[in-house]
Amino acid sequence: MLAVEIQPVLYAVIFLLGLCFGSFFNVAVYRWPKEDRKEREWIITPSHCPHCQSKIRWFDNIPLVSYAVLRGRCRACGAPIHWRYPAIELGTALLWLTTAWLVATVGLGNVGRDELTYWHFLFAIIFASLYFLTCVIDFQTSLIPDEITIAHFVAAWAFMLVCHGATISPGWLASVIGMFVLSLFFLVLWYFGGMGLGDVLLAVGFGVLFGWQLVIVVGFVGILLGGAVAVAVIIWLTARGKYKRGIPIPFGPYLAIAAFICLFWGQNLLDWYMGFLKPSGAVTAMLGGL
Secondary structure, eight states: OOSSOOOHHHHHHHHHHHHHHHHHHHHHHHHTTTSOTTTTHHHHSOOBOTTTOOBOOGGGOSTTHHHHHTTTBOTTTOOBOOTHHHHHHHHHHHHHHHHHHHHHHTOBTTBOGGGOOHHHHHHHHHHHHHHHHHHHHHHHHSOOOHHHHHHHHHHHHHHHHHTTTSOSSSOHHHHHHHHHHHHHHHHHHHHTTSSOHHHHHHHHHHHHHHHHHHHHHHHHHHHHHHHHHHHHHHHHHHHTTOOOTTOOOOOHHHHHHHHHHHHHHHHHHHHHHHHHHOOOHHHHHHHHTO
């Protein structure tokens, strides 16, 4: 039994809010990787057409609707509007809707359904949004902006504080240890040129959110996903005669997808894996204590 009930009208509100925030995420995707963070231009500068620099008026900035009315072209200069803009708006709305539904039906790892509050829904949507931005920006630029890694780290500790006693991580000690478990491993890979620093910083936040046990699951799932895609890309490029050694493949998106999966099924994956190992009662008790 859920501690809170999500009515259909609330799902509709979540979808509409997702559309609105998706419009803002378009700004983040376009500006965060390229603008000077010290200037904070992405906050100060109004939305404008990237072709003619004309300011976009409010009625031309309504998520999905304006794109359809304008038929995908700028009102001022007639230049085509990239399909990415409505796709991110709709994608964000569907992601928020899916996340809320998963929290209500599946729950969060280590959090009983009778322990769920509206805070859990809010934080799950925040984390899902950050993972979504990670996927889009890292795929396009091979960068994970500091705005994402810092926001994720702060949100993870806020989640631990606000939802204390009903969190994915078993406790404060598990989160503190978790900050270093995966990130130190990634730091070694970064030192040898095998990973970006953004992945390392993202892993620090993962450790806070998931604790030291589940953050290993996040890393393992991320490596499996990234490795599978990398092999598929290599085979595809080789078949077309275009493969070259050293082609960079962003790893952040696969970490983000793995983290989203582990928000809901991380504990199930860990239990499934531990079932093969069949640890002794003493070892199980020791791990559970952390």
